[in-house]
Amino acid sequence: MSNGGTPLAQARALYRVDSELAAPPELADPDTLLNAFHPDHLRSSVVKLAVGANAGENCQRELAQQLQAEAFIDEADLAGAPVTDTDVLIIGGGGAGCAAALAAAGRGARVLLVTKLRLGDSNTVMAEGGIQAAIEPDDSIQRHIQDTLRGGHHAGDPELVSAMAQDGPEVIRWLIEEGMQFEQTASGDLHTRKAGGMSAARIMHCRDYTGLEMMRVLREAVIQHRGIEVWEHSPAVELLSNERGQKCVGAVFTSLLDGRFRIVRTHSVILATGGLGRLHLNNFPTSNHLGATGDGLVLAYRIGAQLRDLDSFQYHPTGLVHPPYLSGKLVTEGVRAAGALMLNAAGQRFVDELLPRDIVCAAILRECAEGRGIRVDDGRVGVWLDTPRLERSQPGMLERQFPKLLARTQMSGIDPRSEPLLIHPTLHYQNGGVVIDVNGATTVPGLFAVGELAGGIHGRNRIMGNALLDIISFGRRAGVAAISEHDRGPKKVTLEHVNQARRALTLAGMPLTQRAPQILPDYAAKGIWNR
């Protein structure tokens, strides 16, 4: 990603908070810019899938390697593995998984929720902006649907979008009943605000940690529910299928603590494993949490589920570059909305900061690629987010509105009030995913997918506030639908679908060397996970 650039110390010395700024150059042709610099548009980053339900379709290169990889386990690994039976198995302990668990358990099902790390270790807690629902008098469900479809470049599934938008007000009511706090107006109404791509004020929020507050509530509810059992530190390594490999009847888990395999048999499996930022597609940093390695996509694809929009990802323009341990962490879009500008190493503006995310990303990448970026010691490059100038024009603003940002940067000795932040686009969200219907059911019987893992809702671009609504809306729908799955006959649990996948790979002449799912990023797995 680097091509020269000014060293950090030198750029810091050059920076002046009171320099005169010219307006950014007019952007003549956004498409040319996108085609040249946006990772989704790079021809080298897209390949055609050779096997599976989406064979022949476009897919991001690194993701394709994961989807067309060999399984971790063989039947032999399951010998002597303890077996647990449950009505509904939920894989993933983020917002969507918890919502599904509560919905299913609330209707009397025995629920087992298994999560790779700890309950609540998820991207849900990272959501800062808020949650959308059409509750204002001048707003309507219809407008919410239209905004979402337009924001997704009309690639979304109108049926899914409509289901989600209709759930909106009820989702907010349910969250409040569960105990979630929202910002209120002086008169006690829910406080709403408008964000990019919205035709009405529709975002409800809790300071700049809405997702964290949501997860707090969901987590407590799940822990307290007697019908829900939770296994932590237990990544799923494979799903289980019936003897024809055509229905999902359970899953195999390992343990990060003792490495032993466990088998769970069930009537229906809800995958809620979230996104794949930690695969670092195209070598991008990511805003995602440590466990976001796209395991659910791999497992669903191997058992035959249809996926969609596998070449469309959302890159957030403002991820931190420096300090290194915060690499990829998000600076909320609100900072730019509040008036913060972006500067290159020469101290010049290069793009209108409030253009859509994909265009701003491409513009930043162009600066970095053409040597106008700022380089840190390890070679990574970024541009300035001019927070001191914002502070200078509106004193006290950062402290009032962005306490989380301030706390996070100050911990590493950077004060954004006096020093600009070095930023670079960061892999933020997986727009596509597993194809689902309005109940979250995938194309494989017995298998549901909800949350970021599922595709079709946000089209090829997600607008702010819809992610949190998506996870609760479809999480609850899937939880209800999953308990109506039942089977006559005993559940014969096999790895037949793994055999089928292996057969397809062999026939397509693909190597069986790479294994997936990844479970943890390489750099995190050292010493604790030696697969």
Add this chain to the structure above:
Amino acid sequence: MEPLTSILLHPERRVGADMARWAAAGGGQALARAAQDPAGVRVAIREADLRGMGGSGFTVWRKWEAVAAELPKPDKYLIVNGNEDEPGTFKDRMLLEETPHQVIEGALVAALAVGANRVVFYVNPDLKQSLAAVDAAIAQWHASERLAQASKALGRTLELSLRPASGHYIGGEETAAISWVEGGFPFPRGKPPYPAQAGVHGCPTLINNVETLAHVPHIVVHGAEWFRSLGKAPGTGTKLYSLSGDVLHPGVYELPMGTTLRELIFEHGGGLLSGKPLKAVFTGGPSCSLLTPVNLDVGLDFDSLRACGGSLGTGAMIVVSEGTGIVKRVAEYMRFFAHSSCGQCNSCKVGTATMSRLLDRIDTGRGTAADLDTLENLCALLPGSGRCHLISGTVQLLDSSFRHFHNEYRQALR
């Protein structure tokens, strides 16, 4: 790989429920001959040594002669058994779906040969496409002259009907099928009386498997000698093998009866997946048993396999490669049988459940030497104690896994 011997699954015959195309491929000739000489059909079947393809391998002509010898009381039934629910078996659904007229013609030839006037197609309710194909095909027979001509030859009206089965595994047993066709729960009955004497509502009843009947028209047209020459002695004719498990190309293969396991797996099935060594093969059927690599060159026909202690069953071959736990597989089968037991006979109801529980314990690492001992004693005690063959077949599988893989059971103990 040599070309497959395609009789039943010849591409020209796989036309679905399309009577014109079926007739163009030679369909209907056998029925015309049978109408002339029903007794001659029985002779041809006898000389061809056609066997019951549903798993028993019973000689077909004996059943036919027994039914033919009975007087109608007032009817005679023919049940076409398409319950197909055996693990790893998926041949009958293919015949019903892709060649329904071939099966119907075979059934009508059989009906003429034994004097049956009511023909019931008894098909697994989960096989939606097969049901649809048979339904459409029967409608075409009703609309055509052929059925009327066959009725004329029989001397009374031939009735074709489709009866979706119960969906219970045990419903594939012949007396259970009779109970279901009568309108009751598919409980198997004790024999005698045999169905040939007293079947559906006390009437003489012939029950044959779908694949068995599909062979009949070809034997009638081409003769017994031709049919015998298709097989590899002592096998006669062709067999549909359902190949599944850890092979590269699973599927249904129509091969000479008596083809060796080696040819089936390595020539036709493309060898084992990922090049792993062969560990065992589960043959599907009411009394499935295990084959091991030493049986690779045994001919896959009823007599050769029986001679080496196995059984061909339905012709299902579930291939298991090295790296697969036998205990887990057998425990899964046992769970299937315990679930499938109809519960009439105590020894079977309690026996399969107990064996399943003990195997589950051993499989999940909680079993003791005493559990294994109990299982071995049950294997000696239980066979032959039920009205039908389920409990005996169950024990046969367990017993054969003990014989070949006793070590694995020992290692799995706590």
